[in-house]
Amino acid sequence: MKELQRFGYPIFFVVMAILPHLLNSRWQAVAITFLIFAVVALSQDIVLGKSGMFNMGQALFFGIGAYTTAILNSQFGWPILATIPLAILIPAVFGVLLAGPIVHLRGDYLLVTTIGFNIVFVQVVQNNLGGVTGGPNGIFGLDSLSFFGTDLISQVSVYYFAFAVLMLTLWIMRNLEGSKPGRALHYLREDQLAAESIGINTRIYKIFAFALGAGIAGLAGTVFVVQYSAVSPEAFNFIQSVLFFSIVIVGGSSVPGVLIGVFVMFVLPEIFREFATWRFFIFGFAMIAAMILRPRGIIPATFGKIPKFLIKESNHGA
C-alpha cells in the first residue's frame, strides 16, 4: 500500500498528463468523461465514504453546477470561466440548505430523502423552470472555454482543463485528510455518539461534508458543460446518482479505489462497446463479486496519516 502511494501517484499523473496525445478524438472524449466523473465520484466519497452518510443524490449537485454555468452562459452571456465561482457556490449553498434539515436522519432514511431531492431537481429542469432551463431538451449551443480571449476549442485543451480540476480536487482531499474537519468526518462515521461525547458538533460537520461535496460536484458540472457544450436533465438523473454511489462502495473510500471504480463503471463499458448490452450483465455480476470478495471496497479506506515522530519501534499498523 505504501509503495502504491509512493509510485502510484507520480505514474498516474505522468500517464494522465501525456494521455491525450496518445488517443484519437473518440478516446479523448472518453478520457475527459473519466476525469469529470472521477471528480464527482471523489466529491461523493467525501459525503458517503469519509462521513458515512448515505447520499443517493450527488448527481443533483453535479447538475446544479452544470445548469448554473449553462444558464449564466446562455441567458446572460457570461464567459464559461467566469461562471465557475457561482457554479461552485450555488451547489454548496444548496448542499447546506438541503442537508440542514435531514442530516440527523439515519442512513436508510437519509438515502430515500436524497433520492427525492434528485427526482425533484430533474422534474424542475424538465419543466423549464422560469423559462431558463430549456425543458426536456436542456440547453445547447453553449460557448467553448475561452482563456484571456483565446478560445480553447480542441479536445486536448478541454482535457487539460478537466485534468486541472481533478488535480485541484485531489489536492483538496489531501488537505481535508490532514485537518481537523477531515478527521471529524471520520470520527462521526465511525461512532457518532463517541464523537459527540468527545466534543464534536457532528451536525455542523455533516453539513460541511455535504456543502464541500456539492461544491466540488458543481465544479465538475462546469467541466461537463465545457465538454458537451450542452446540458440536459437525464445526465443528472437518479440513475447517475446510483452510479456514483456504487463507485464509492465498490471502489472503496480511497482515491485509488474511487478512480478504479470510475474506470470500471465508465471506461470499461466504452472499451467493451461491441458486446452491447451484455456488458451490463457482466457488470452486475462484477459488482456482486466485488462486494462479496472485498466488502469494504476494492481498495478500502486508509485513515488519515499520523506524523512520523509518533511512530515508534517496529509495531506498525496495517
Add this chain to the structure above:
Amino acid sequence: MVRNELILTDVTKRFGGLTAVDALSFKVEAGQIYGIIGPNGAGKTTVFNCITGIYKSEEGSVNWRGEEIRGLTPYQIVDRGIVRTFQTIRLFSQMSVAENIMSGRHIKSEQKLWHGIIHTPGSKRDELANWHRVEEQLDFFNLGRFAATPVGSLPYGIQRRVEMARAMAVDPTLLILDEPAAGLNDKETLELLETIFKIRDKGVTVLLIEHDMDMVMEVTDYLTVINFGKKIAEGPPEEIQKNPAVIEAYLGSEDDDDE
C-alpha cells in the same frame, strides 16, 4: 473564582413508566475521586448520561461551576471541561491509536472548517502542536508503541487505556469513568488505580462508576450508593462498608453482579 464543583439536585430521569433515576442529589468537589456504586440496573450509567448530555433529565438540576448544564448537548458539555468514557468501549475502531487520541484535541484545536480545504501556516502549526499533545498522552498512558496500530485490533485492556487517553487529551476538569475496571485482569486493574491517582494529581476531578468493590474502596475519597435510582447512602468508603443498607442492597448481592 468559581469552584470546580458538580452539584446534582433532585435529578429525575424516567423511561416511560420506569423511573431510572429518582430525585438523586450529590456533590462532587474539586480534586476528589468520587465513586458511584450500586447493583446492576440501579441507574448509575443513566446518571452519567444525564450529566454528559446524552439524556436530558426530566426534573432537577445539574450544576457545573455555577452554571446549569442540564439540557446542553454532549459537545457543549465537553467544551465546559467534562469528558467521559463508556462502559462498553466506544473507540473509532478502524482508526489508529494516535488518531483516536487526536479526537480529544478536536475541541481545543483552533482550525476552522475552511482549513479542511486550504491549509495555512497557522493551521499547520496548530495541527503539529496538537499532535505533540497526543504524544504526551501516548507517553502518559504508555501507548507509544501502539501509536499507528488500528485500535480495533488491540486487546481489551489497552483499548480501555486508549479511551482514557482520548478523554484526557481534552484537558478535562472533570473526568467521568464508566466502569473503568470492567474486563480488566488484576494486574491491569492495579495499573488503572495508579493511573487514576496520577490523573488526580494533575488536578483533574474524577467521577467513576465501579463494580469492583475492592477497587472502589481503595481509590475513592467519597462514595454515593444508589439502588433503583435512589440514593441509599453516601460517605467515605470506610463508612459505606459498614452501612447496613448498603450491605443488604449491594454487597450482599455481589455474587449476582458477576457478568
